[in-house]
Amino acid sequence: MQRLLKLVYPAQCLTCDEMIEVERGLCPTCWADTPFIIDPPCDACGRPLIGDAEEGDLCDDCRTHPRVWTRGRAVMLYAGNGRSIVLRFKHGDRTDLAYAAGQWLADAAAPLITADMVVAPVPLHWRRILFRRYNQAALLAARLAKLHHLTYVPDLLRRANATRKLDGMTAAQRAKTVTGAIRLSGRRAGDIEGRRVLLIDDVMTTGATLTQCAEACLAGGAAGVDVAVLARVDRKP
Numbered sequence: 001m002q003r004l005l006k007l008v009y010p011a012q013c014l015t016c017d018e019m020i021e022v023e024r025g026l027c028p029t030c031w032a033d034t035p036f037i038i039d040p041p042c043d044a045c046g047r048p049l050i051g052d053a054e055e056g057d058l059c060d061d062c063r064t065h066p067r068v069w070t071r072g073r074a075v076m077l078y079a080g081n082g083r084s085i086v087l088r089f090k091h092g093d094r095t096d097l098a099y100a101a102g103q104w105l106a107d108a109a110a111p112l113i114t115a116d117m118v119v120a121p122v123p124l125h126w127r128r129i130l131f132r133r134y135n136q137a138a139l140l141a142a143r144l145a146k147l148h149h150l151t152y153v154p155d156l157l158r159r160a161n162a163t164r165k166l167d168g169m170t171a172a173q174r175a176k177t178v179t180g181a182i183r184l185s186g187r188r189a190g191d192i193e194g195r196r197v198l199l200i201d202d203v204m205t206t207g208a209t210l211t212q213c214a215e216a217c218l219a220g221g222a223a224g225v226d227v228a229v230l231a232r233v234d235r236k237p
Ligand SMILES: [Zn+2]
Pocket: 013, 014, 015, 016, 017, 018, 026, 027, 028, 029, 030, 031
């Protein structure tokens, strides 16, 4: 019961010891220190744009190499406090972060939402689930789907093989490592036929994994794919 109460009403800031009253998840100091993406970002990959950006603009990368998916949003940059929130969520067993972070993600993704949308997480391989015990992308996806009243399909996509950890690899290595690794679950194919899919992950670096997921959805008959992530790594691959 106490655990449940804590899930619903976190009383402690997610990244420091400060006690908080509201459900925003962060104390005012940590909130101010977190690199939330506020101005209109790149419409495809969610990274901040430099200068006077307007809704619908694209970054240079997405203009040069159009994404497989249509639109994308990220809550925050993967830097400073944004990075520490993701790492606590990912490795620190802080599943309670999904409550506030899922709300932030639902807000960031609001411009992408359509009524018939299907929400699905980027899958973790089962061996990694055993190790980590939960898929943080699935926790975020479930919360977002609930807040926007959308169909949530946790097992839409699956990994055929365990991919090696992508940290520290170049863009080319990442693309090669994940190629062919993600498939649409056969029995879920009918769920996305003619509908838009919103893919959820915790972090987007180059977008290689999301590309694989989007390709699998489109090949499976999805009308289109959009993506939303908690944090965007904003550096050249
Ligand atoms: Zn704090």
